[in-house]
Amino acid sequence: MTEFRIQCRRGLPARLAVAITVALVSAPVHAQDVDGTTPCAASVAAMDSGEYERIRPFLIYIIDTMETMDGNHIRRGEPGIMGRMSDGDRRYMAAGVSVNCRNYPKMAVYDSVEFIYRSFRDLRTMFGTVK
Helix, strand or coil, rough: CHHHHHHHHHHHHCCCCHHHHHHCCCCCCCCHHHCCCCEHHHHHHHHHHHHHHHHHHHHHHHHHHHHHHHHHHHHCCCCCCCCCCCCHHHHHHHHHHHHHHCEEEEEEEHHHHHHHHHHHHHHHHHCCCCC
């Protein structure tokens, strides 16, 4: 039973990454439906639905918000992290936001994005990959 749980846990990030990839390349949907006050519960409901037209606005919002946060650091003369990231890294960051939202459904999506962005930034700074 424990082995089955471990396999399920390992498979979740891969399935989530595939879902995020498909959602990002599917038909365009406007991200106006998602803003800084949208609760994480709405993001969780969209992810659980499996409907890419519901997931896509959240993914667009997450990536755009992280790009904006990164731009703020660059304007202050600090190094950015998003420019050097691969598409896979961006998907993992979006997956991190999704997991964080699942853990804190009352949190705003913006706050979850900010938490994950700061965490990735701190890790990249600590390991010296931000220069």
